[in-house]
Amino acid sequence: MAEFGLPDPSAGLAGGSTDVAFIRLPSATHGLAITPLFTEPCVVGVSAAHPMSRRERVRVADLLDEPIAIGRTDDGVWRDFWTLAGHRPGKRARNVVETHSQREEGEVVAAGMACSVTPAAARRHSPHPGVRFITIGDHPGSVVAVAHRSGGTNPLVASFVDSAVVVRDRETQILHTIEGAPEAG
Known part of the structure; x- marks a missing residue:
């Protein structure tokens, strides 16, 4: 087992x-x-001191002029999604703060240097007293997937993927909670 940081979204x-x-x-x-x-x-x-911090929900349009913190990576698809590039036709985010880790990203946000578009799991797994997490109502969600290199799959990899699918299909209540129920944050 290994954990990979923000620079390698392919793990x-x-x-x-x-x-x-x-x-x-x-x-x-x-x-x-x-x-x-x-x-x-x-x-x-957003920083707990940010004017949006009292809101329960925002739209992407509310975020387009905000500086955005993002993990340093060469993966342009990843970078574009988390910097809201698809909502800025022909334009890049005007101020991007690159970080090396989720912890660093949290500190940048808490300090008020940038906001961070992130999965809702951050509320549970990366709480910070200086950061408030707000639901984005009109940005697509992020898919969590199990992946492997295409081609000749080894039997252990196939078994791992099969097991992940069995758990996914069995744990429908947990998935419903993850996919749909916003949490207070």
Whole structure:
């Protein structure tokens, strides 16, 4: 088992250092076989002192002029999704703060240097007293998938993927909670 940081959204698959991985989409997936497991809503992390911090919900349009923190990566698909590039036809985010880790990203947000578009799981797994997570009502969710390199799949990889699908199909209540029920944050 290995954990990969923000610079490698493929979790080692692209470079061949892993055989199978849980990844978050969208990201560059050329040469990978992907099995979607669930889609998680996106939130924006803002400083507790930010004017939006009192809101329960925002729209992408509310965020387009905000500086955005993003993990440093060469994966343009990943970067475009989390910097809201699809909502800025022909324009890039005007101020992007690149970070090396989720912890660093949280500190940048808490300091008021940028906001961070992130999966809703950040509310549970990356709480910070200086950060408020707000639901983004009109940005597509991020898919969590199990992935492996395309081509001749080894039996252990196939078994791992099959097991992930069995758990996904069995745990419908958990998936319903992840995919649809916004949390207080």
